[in-house]
Amino acid sequence: MNTGDGLSRRAFVAGAGGAAVLAGSPVAWAEPGAETTGTEAGTEAGIEAGTEGDDAHAQVLRDAAMVWKRLPSGWQNAPFLGNGLLGVHVYNKGGEGDVLRFMLNHSLVQDQRGQWEAAIGYSRLPIGYLTLTLAGAITGVDWRLDLEHAELSGTVTTTRGGVRFTALVLEQRGVLLVSMTPSEGEEAVAWGFTPLQSATTRTIRRPPDYTPNPDPLVSDGYVEQTMHAGGGYTTAWREVRQGTTRLLAATVAYGYPDSTGVREAVGAVSKVLDGNPEAQVRVHRHWWKRFYRRSLVSIPDKKLQRFYWIQLYKMASATRDSAPVLTEWGPWFPEVGNSWTNIWWNLNVQVAYPMINASNHPELDAVTATFRKYHENLESNVHPDYRDGKSYALCHPGDRMLRPGPRYVGVPGVSPNDHTGNLTWGMHNVWLAYRHSMDTGVLRDVLYPILTGAITYYARFLTEGSDGRLHLPETRSPEYANASDATYDLSLIRWGCRTLLETADRLKVDDPLRPRWQDVLARLVPYHRNEQGVMIGADVPLADSHRHYSHLLWLYPLQESLDRRSFEHWASMRERWHGYSFAAASSMETLFGNPEEALAYLRFFIDGNVVDNCAITPNTMYREGSNLAIESPLAAAQSVLDMLLQSHGGVLKVFPALSTTWADASVEGLRAQGAFLVDASRSQGRTDWIRVRSEAGEPLRLRHGIDGPFEVRDQHGRRLPYQGTDTIEVPLRKGSTAVVTRQGARPSGPRDVPQDGAAPAWGLP
Numbered sequence: 001m002n003t004g005d006g007l008s009r010r011a012f013v014a015g016a017g018g019a020a021v022l023a024g025s026p027v028a029w030a031e032p033g034a035e036t037t038g039t040e041a042g043t044e045a046g047i048e049a050g051t052e053g054d055d056a057h058a059q060v061l062r063d064a065a066m067v068w069k070r071l072p073s074g075w076q077n078a079p080f081l082g083n084g085l086l087g088v089h090v091y092n093k094g095g096e097g098d099v100l101r102f103m104l105n106h107s108l109v110q111d112q113r114g115q116w117e118a119a120i121g122y123s124r125l126p127i128g129y130l131t132l133t134l135a136g137a138i139t140g141v142d143w144r145l146d147l148e149h150a151e152l153s154g155t156v157t158t159t160r161g162g163v164r165f166t167a168l169v170l171e172q173r174g175v176l177l178v179s180m181t182p183s184e185g186e187e188a189v190a191w192g193f194t195p196l197q198s199a200t201t202r203t204i205r206r207p208p209d210y211t212p213n214p215d216p217l218v219s220d221g222y223v224e225q226t227m228h229a230g231g232g233y234t235t236a237w238r239e240v241r242q243g244t245t246r247l248l249a250a251t252v253a254y255g256y257p258d259s260t261g262v263r264e265a266v267g268a269v270s271k272v273l274d275g276n277p278e279a280q281v282r283v284h285r286h287w288w289k290r291f292y293r294r295s296l297v298s299i300p301d302k303k304l305q306r307f308y309w310i311q312l313y314k315m316a317s318a319t320r321d322s323a324p325v326l327t328e329w330g331p332w333f334p335e336v337g338n339s340w341t342n343i344w345w346n347l348n349v350q351v352a353y354p355m356i357n358a359s360n361h362p363e364l365d366a367v368t369a370t371f372r373k374y375h376e377n378l379e380s381n382v383h384p385d386y387r388d389g390k391s392y393a394l395c396h397p398g399d400r401m402l403r404p405g406p407r408y409v410g411v412p413g414v415s416p417n418d419h420t421g422n423l424t425w426g427m428h429n430v431w432l433a434y435r436h437s438m439d440t441g442v443l444r445d446v447l448y449p450i451l452t453g454a455i456t457y458y459a460r461f462l463t464e465g466s467d468g469r470l471h472l473p474e475t476r477s478p479e480y481a482n483a484s485d486a487t488y489d490l491s492l493i494r495w496g497c498r499t500l501l502e503t504a505d506r507l508k509v510d511d512p513l514r515p516r517w518q519d520v521l522a523r524l525v526p527y528h529r530n531e532q533g534v535m536i537g538a539d540v541p542l543a544d545s546h547r548h549y550s551h552l553l554w555l556y557p558l559q560e561s562l563d564r565r566s567f568e569h570w571a572s573m574r575e576r577w578h579g580y581s582f583a584a585a586s587s588m589e590t591l592f593g594n595p596e597e598a599l600a601y602l603r604f605f606i607d608g609n610v611v612d613n614c615a616i617t618p619n620t621m622y623r624e625g626s627n628l629a630i631e632s633p634l635a636a637a638q639s640v641l642d643m644l645l646q647s648h649g650g651v652l653k654v655f656p657a658l659s660t661t662w663a664d665a666s667v668e669g670l671r672a673q674g675a676f677l678v679d680a681s682r683s684q685g686r687t688d689w690i691r692v693r694s695e696a697g698e699p700l701r702l703r704h705g706i707d708g709p710f711e712v713r714d715q716h717g718r719r720l721p722y723q724g725t726d727t728i729e730v731p732l733r734k735g736s737t738a739v740v741t742r743q744g745a746r747p748s749g750p751r752d753v754p755q756d757g758a759a760p761a762w763g764l765p
Contacts, residue, residue: 082317087331136160161185201337231256324400392453413473483537533566579632697734
């Protein structure tokens, strides 16, 4: 397999592709809506299979389907599938006119050489791709990615005929299934597998003694990849046939330190193919159907509506609370790779995950789960001179177990001193998860102890100045400049101390650190300002375009206060903005109550405008120059939610920032801080009704936005007492519901609201 300079680009492994199918084992599955109850499906899913209803969810998901009428060429425009671990994307590489590549990747597959920094020693590793080699040259495609069922289906037309196929990654198994029926002339279509070199693709700071992992071991139907550190990973695949129809199953399994996953990978393929694949597909479909029906968002801007639903599909394909935190690519390692080979904690993770809260998908919260499971590794991110068993920090990049390798968070006042705020900002994500669920276990077991360690590390460097204030020595304001009293760090310290005090009160903890937190809050130096607003830090103004907005963290997402002047100065220089900058600007404008400006920033980004050689891609991924990333579109999905629902500061705001072009809107099951579930409807430019269900019995203060007389009733239609007018306070017990209606209006079910103009589908239509 090795030609002396790495794996041959055309390395091709033919698999066990001609096996006969067992009697009664289907090689193709029914179209959605044609399912019948099956024993295996009912047992695994714990539900009854049934027909698909044409409800509002089905309508918005059908409308959001991605379409390919042109052949995709790679990561930036290909359809993608996944189950939180196994990731697949499908495309044709230029120069291979008769081959489709099914690129396989897996979120667990990483190196284990901790002598080097995480992006190299713990680097995620490329795996390889299945090749579907056709008899003729490809002349056309007609594909549809059905979001509701997470299935890619369609046809490939060639000079010799064509192939009809359907592909999915089984949610519950992590196995790729591809059902294929070739036409006359394409009977010779065949599968193979090409492994990629098991080595980091990062070039920055790659040590001279770095060597790739050993060459793969090729067997019939699987390829085993060992690692120098022990363990490894295996890709297994097999095809069965019934008449002219064929079914391929493939998967990847990872083991460390004693296994290379051979038994697991081969066994998973056999269990699916030798069992009842159609029943497995039914289980898969039911999971996705239930997933989407946890909430609904419908707006008149259908391009944006489709974009939002694709981000939900993307998140559910990429992450789980039982899976690793998102790397820059999710589970979809690009074929050529680049230098972003692990997890970036200085913004990327923090802006990717908030959308799971309001969309009501706590099952995707890998951030809280990762901190809960691997918090003991946080001390290894602290410089050895400052490890005291009480201080925590977090590097970027790090691996899925929060390990940095031999790198440390910077020491304030000592250059280089980057990464100081990563952990505290990460704790803000955990705090959001807590506030949306009011799960005391998250507060007690994750947020409180880890945030205490993060603030303890910060606090040891605060020094009293001649003004009596506490000052922070020089740190790095991410991606801009070094500064003393860096606004980025001060805002995180202030938020952290305030949150610890509130948490101690809620948990009824008499913490001996309380006086220190109170003192820091009372005496921490204010943000340095000039005539243009808040500066980067002491004597460091914002003089150039700044994509990271780190000096505005107090505005968003911490929402400490509003300052239009500081925002406008940042927004006046957009030359170096990237996708997440426009998403943040949109969300900031919603806080200022400026819906038209918020929508303009968001549409500028999703419409594909290029700034600083960065842009969204046709499949809603994202590129920064030649580098590829996933976080900016996910951040933009949160911006959509910020227009529809806000719940910071103890006030629940429904439809707080809707453009006048959005005369109609419908939401169901959106989750707000305080563990409230919100349904609401708007028509003809007016809010008709709002329904709020309390899961935790927290105080409800609701800014309803209903013009004119309104009524407040419970779920049974009985009048509820309340106080206030524009913002009302309603005593709502745990499990109870308040329904606020415009006089004469009555609540109804969710709906897909009318569109305000035509827009093409995402993909390559």
